[in-house]
Amino acid sequence: xxxxxxxxxxxxxxxxxxxxxxxxxxxxxxxxxxxxxxxxxxxxxxxxxxxxxxxxxxxxxxxxxxxxxxxxxxxxxxxxxxxxxxxxxxxx
Numbered sequence: 001x002x003x004x005x006x007x008x009x010x011x012x013x014x015x016x017x018x019x020x021x022x023x024x025x026x027x028x029x030x031x032x033x034x035x036x037x038x039x040x041x042x043x044x045x046x047x048x049x050x051x052x053x054x055x056x057x058x059x060x061x062x063x064x065x066x067x068x069x070x071x072x073x074x075x076x077x078x079x080x081x082x083x084x085x086x087x088x089x090x091x092x
Contacts (some may be wrong), residue, residue, distance in 0.1 A: 003037040004072045010034050041072040043081055 003009060011033045018026035045067060054064050069081055 001035050003035050004041070006035060009037075037073055039073050043069040043071045045069045 013031045013033060014028060015031060016026060016028045047067075050065065050067060052065055058064060069083070071081060
């Protein structure tokens with residue numbers, strides 16, 4: 001089951017067991033099934049690559065770019081995204 005494709009994560013199943021030689025001897029029970037989400041999806045940006053130019057002397061704390069990523073794993077700790085800024089040291 002793919003948790004992200006389901007409308008809900010909990011299901012109640014009703015089980016019935018009956019004796020082969022006497023169907024009048026039967027029992028039923030309910031089982032609650034919870035489909036847990038695993039971290040099976042990659043975060044996705046709206047663009048594959050971002051390019052920008054920043055002028056000198058931009059004040060500290062100034063917003064120079066905004067971007068967003070989404071992840072289909074939207075349950076629990078799998079939904080937390082962490083962004084890091086990196087650079088190629090040879091391009092400076």
